[in-house]
Amino acid sequence: xxxxxxxxxxxxxxxxxxxxxxxxxxxxxxxxxxxxxxxxxxxxxxxxxxxxxxxxxxxxxxxxxxxxxxxxxxxxxxxxxxxxxxxxxxxxxxxxxxxxxxxxxxxxxxxxxxxxxxxxxxxxxxxxxxxxxxxxxxxxxxxxxxxxx
Numbered sequence: 001x002x003x004x005x006x007x008x009x010x011x012x013x014x015x016x017x018x019x020x021x022x023x024x025x026x027x028x029x030x031x032x033x034x035x036x037x038x039x040x041x042x043x044x045x046x047x048x049x050x051x052x053x054x055x056x057x058x059x060x061x062x063x064x065x066x067x068x069x070x071x072x073x074x075x076x077x078x079x080x081x082x083x084x085x086x087x088x089x090x091x092x093x094x095x096x097x098x099x100x101x102x103x104x105x106x107x108x109x110x111x112x113x114x115x116x117x118x119x120x121x122x123x124x125x126x127x128x129x130x131x132x133x134x135x136x137x138x139x140x141x142x143x144x145x146x147x148x149x
Contacts, residue, residue: 005063005064006059006060006063006064008050008052008056008057008060009050009060009061009063009064010050012048013048013050013061013127016044016048016124016125017061017064017065019044019124020065020124020125020142021142022068022142022143022144023068023071023141023142024043024123024124024141024142025119025120025122025123025124025139025140025141025142026061026065026123026124026125026126026127026139026140026141026142027042027119027120027123027125027126027127027137027138027139027140028054028057028058028061028094028127028129028136028137028138028139028140029120029126029127029128029129029136029137029138030054030090030128030129030131030132030133030134030135030136030137031128031129031130031131031132032132032134033120033126033128033136033137034117035047035126035128038117038120038121038126039125039126039128041121042120042121042122042123042124042125042126043123043124043125044124044125044126047126047128048125048126048127048128049127049128049129050127050128050129051129051130052129052130052131053090053093053129053130053131053136054090054093054094054129054131054133054136054138055090055093055094055096055097056129057127057129057131058094058097058098058138058140059097059100059101061127061140062097062098062101062102062140063101065140065142065143066102066142066143066144066145067098067101067102067106067140067141067142067143068141068142068143068144069143070143071141072109073109073139073141074106074140074141074143075098075106075107075108075109075138075139075140075141076108076109076110076111076116076119076138076139076140077091077094077108077109077110077111077135077137077138077139078110078111078113078116078135078137078138079110079111079112079113079116079135080134080135081113084110084112085110088133088134088135089133090131090133090134090135090136091108091135091136091138094108094136094138095107095108108138111139116137116139119139120137120139123139124142
């Protein structure tokens with residue numbers, strides 16, 4: 001165990017988070033996402049796991065990683081097929097985590113399903129959760145931490 005580090009952040013995930021640079025994407029995926037095949041195409045090249053809900057994983061990630069404040073698409077969600085305006089409960093929960101972590105309302109953009117797969121393939125890494133709810137798929141773009149004043 002480490003002090004002040006969320007215990008959900010295992011060694012592989014901590015390595016990936018530390019290795020990511022400004023502008024790199026991290027994917028949080030539900031159990032239905034084609035995580036292994038997509039993860040094999042990412043910069044990290046292997047699938048990571050945290051066996052918890054999407055909201056719990058997002059909270060752990062955002063406890064140590066800032067979102068990119070220079071772009072409008074730093075937080076994204078997969079659109080519901082046939083109803084892109086719908087926001088399922090799993091997405092509402094992750095939105096609340098983002099708002100809490102960032103200290104402001106930071107609305108996720110929505111991305112069409114196949115466009116989301118393409119963004120995921122170009123990500124730094126994929127973390128698969130144990131969340132079985134549909135559309136628990138998110139992209140977070142890493143921001144920066146400024147120098148101490």
